[in-house]
Amino acid sequence: MAPARASSRNNSLLLLLSTLAMAACTTQFEREYAEAERWRAAAAAAGHEWIETSRLLEQAEATADAGNMDVAFELLGKARFQAEAAVRQAEREAEAWRVRVIK
Amino acid sequence: MNKTAVMLTSILATSLAQPAAIAGPEEDRAAFVRYFQSRFPDVEFDEFANGIYAIDADSRRQWLEIEEFPPYEFAIEQGESEWQQTFANGRTFADCFAQPSDSIRAMYPRYEEARGEVVTLEIALNDCRAANDEEPYAYDAEELIDLTAFLAFEARGKAVAVRIPADQPGAIAAYEDGKRFYYSKRGQLNFACSDCHITSVGQRVRADRLGPSLGHTTHFPVYRSKLGGMIGLQQRFLGCIRDVRAKPFELQSTEYRNLEFFLAYMSNGLMINGPGARK
Numbered sequence: 001m002a003p004a005r006a007s008s009r010n011n012s013l014l015l016l017l018s019t020l021a022m023a024a025c026t027t028q029f030e031r032e033y034a035e036a037e038r039w040r041a042a043a044a045a046a047g048h049e050w051i052e053t054s055r056l057l058e059q060a061e062a063t064a065d066a067g068n069m070d071v072a073f074e075l076l077g078k079a080r081f082q083a084e085a086a087v088r089q090a091e092r093e094a095e096a097w098r099v100r101v102i103k
Numbered sequence: 104m105n106k107t108a109v110m111l112t113s114i115l116a117t118s119l120a121q122p123a124a125i126a127g128p129e130e131d132r133a134a135f136v137r138y139f140q141s142r143f144p145d146v147e148f149d150e151f152a153n154g155i156y157a158i159d160a161d162s163r164r165q166w167l168e169i170e171e172f173p174p175y176e177f178a179i180e181q182g183e184s185e186w187q188q189t190f191a192n193g194r195t196f197a198d199c200f201a202q203p204s205d206s207i208r209a210m211y212p213r214y215e216e217a218r219g220e221v222v223t224l225e226i227a228l229n230d231c232r233a234a235n236d237e238e239p240y241a242y243d244a245e246e247l248i249d250l251t252a253f254l255a256f257e258a259r260g261k262a263v264a265v266r267i268p269a270d271q272p273g274a275i276a277a278y279e280d281g282k283r284f285y286y287s288k289r290g291q292l293n294f295a296c297s298d299c300h301i302t303s304v305g306q307r308v309r310a311d312r313l314g315p316s317l318g319h320t321t322h323f324p325v326y327r328s329k330l331g332g333m334i335g336l337q338q339r340f341l342g343c344i345r346d347v348r349a350k351p352f353e354l355q356s357t358e359y360r361n362l363e364f365f366l367a368y369m370s371n372g373l374m375i376n377g378p379g380a381r382k
Contacts, residue, residue, distance in 0.1 A: 047284075047358060049350040050291045051256065089288065097286040100297050102138045103125070 034090035039083035053082045128267045138315040152321040152373045155314035175326040175378040178333045182253025190235040199231035208258035212364045214274035223359040242354035248333045255377030265368040281365025290349030320367040322379030
């Protein structure tokens with residue numbers, strides 16, 4: 001009987017560990033998601049949001065909800081990259097547009 | 104991140120705080136016209152009201168054929184009956200405007216000091232409905248576009264005459280904001296309106312040749328054969344912004360109204376010739 005008990009203990013340990021890992025992953029996802037969303041909001045506030053960013057964020061969230069974390073992080077990374085690039089674009093354009101004005 | 108946001112806000116704030124260093128609208132317009140006239144010395148000033156057809160002989164031929172049976176005629180008729188309909192309270196659109204129907208198109212876009220914003224023809228028409236207890240139209244509603252088609256048709260031959268009185272700082276700020284928008288690169292493709300409609304004017308983008316921005320506002324709304332229906336000017340803004348993979352703004356947003364204000368000012372002196380027909 002003992003081995004059976006041990007194996008069931010092992011199983012619950014495994015379950016516990018994987019739940020913990022998943023929770024860690026989820027909180028990391030949530031942290032990174034919030035960060036990406038802050039960049040998107042900054043781009044939007046500057047009037048420079050790109051067209052795909054919020055759709056990528058939605059897809060990342062849905063994919064994470066479905067438990068497919070690798071893909072979720074990849075989508076999130078794309079969204080974050082775009083949102084940050086859009087903010088940089090807004091920063092550049094705050095002055096750069098002036099040189100294009102026809103004189 | 105926070106640092107960036109702060110930096111961004113402060114850059115934007117300083118750029119808004121220095122209108123004095125900027126050339127005035129009239130200098131801008133003169134330079135704009137000079138630019139296109141030197142790029143296309145054979146094109147008469149008045150011709151720029153015809154957009155791409157002013158500079159592209161092939162598509163001009165096709166267009167002249169299309170104009171023999173104008174695809175926007177139905178929209179004008181519909182617009183006219185909208186214009187004449189009586190609201191539930193017995194009044195009509197005409198009661199909202201002091202001018203006759205041939206003099207309304209040229210009054211917009213205009214800056215209204217009391218409201219502190221640019222008012223477009225679409226906004227004025229919807230305001231009229233609201234003032235008469237009628238539901239305003241959606242800004243892409245066929246009824247509204249048809250009304251603007253009718254009023255543009257009535258106004259044919261009248262000059263675009265956007266005013267920016269020097270004693271209206273709000274009007275100048277709205278104009279400057281539209282100008283900044285027009286010349287700013289945006290979207291994943293990192294293009295400004297000016298990159299296509301000034302710098303690359305006349306060049307081919309896929310099946311299209313790029314038309315000049317001088318005259319951009321004179322002929323709207325247009326019937327687009329590609330879409331099989333009429334669209335307003337701001338729907339065109341929206342399409343071009345989407346094409347550079349930027350997130351479009353809402354129709355009649357402050358951004359688009361100010362952009363329209365700037366672009367229409369650039370076309371001052373050209374004749375209103377809407378509605379138009381475009382690919």
